Amino acid sequence: DAGVIQSPRHEVTEMGQEVTLRCKPISGHNSLFWYRQTMMRGLELLIYFNNNVPIDDSGMPEDRFSAKMPNASFSTLKIQPSEPRDSAVYFCASSLGATTQYFGPGTRLTVL
Amino acid sequence: AQRVTQPEKLLSVFKGAPVELKCNYSYSGSPELFWYVQYSRQRLQLLLRHISRESIKGFTADLNKGETSFHLKKPFAQEEDSAMYYCALRWNRDDKIIFGKGTRLHILP
Numbered sequence: 560d561a562g563v564i565q566s567p568r569h570e571v572t573e574m575g576q577e578v579t580l581r582c583k584p585i586s587g588h589n590s591l592f593w594y595r596q597t598m599m600r601g602l603e604l605l606i607y608f609n610n611n612v613p614i615d616d617s618g619m620p621e622d623r624f625s626a627k628m629p630n631a632s633f634s635t636l637k638i639q640p641s642e643p644r645d646s647a648v649y650f651c652a653s654s655l656g657a658t659t660q661y662f663g664p665g666t667r668l669t670v671l
Numbered sequence: 672a673q674r675v676t677q678p679e680k681l682l683s684v685f686k687g688a689p690v691e692l693k694c695n696y697s698y699s700g701s702p703e704l705f706w707y708v709q710y711s712r713q714r715l716q717l718l719l720r721h722i723s724r725e726s727i728k729g730f731t732a733d734l735n736k737g738e739t740s741f742h743l744k745k746p747f748a749q750e751e752d753s754a755m756y757y758c759a760l761r762w763n764r765d766d767k768i769i770f771g772k773g774t775r776l777h778i779l780p
Contacts, residue, residue: 592767601757601770601772602757604769604770607766609766614766614767615767650715652715656766657766659720660717662714662715662716663714664714665714
């Protein structure tokens with residue numbers, strides 16, 4: 560098992576552009592989490608899904624951020640329009656219910 | 672509200688010296704506490720959880736409900752322990768957990 564897969568691993572874009580981050584959870588896991596990691600704020604939970612349904616999106620910073628999980632094996636986090644303050648490492652994690660979360664390698668986003 | 676506090680952003684320790692990474696939490700019920708570790712160029716991964724009462728890579732952590740703490744300890748630091756360490760809390764048997772801001776542990780030769 561390759562574990563949680565995220566793409567792209569690095570993304571550099573200009574302010575105002577749309578950015579889409581992708582995640583493939585571990586097969587069989589039914590919970591999926593999106594986190595943002597910055598030096599100032601550490602690791603913040605943005606949103607999580609259970610059985611493809613968004614359960615808690617209270618961490619989503621603003622309307623520019625949206626996340627979808629169209630099926631059990633794929634999720635996207637979209638930022639539109641992107642801003643320099645969105646620069647961070649974005650992690651996806653998955654778990655089987657309330658068990659250990661397994662993290663992906665992260666996507667390093669730089670917004671110029 | 673539930674909160675996890677890691678007071679040290681950076682901790683430098685000499686090789687062979689004891690290590691203690693501090694973690695305090697705020698939650699009135701029965702929490703589940705974890706330590707996650709992120710080595711350089713590797714994924715964030717679970718190090719240990721309080722319900723397991725285990726020692727992983729020489730690290731232990733005891734939940735102290737009176738002091739609402741879950742400090743991570745190791746008697747003798749090794750250079751390979753250099754990493755970012757996150758304390759995390761889960762409550763109400765929910766799927767989600769919240770993380771502290773992390774402590775970067777730097778082991779000096």
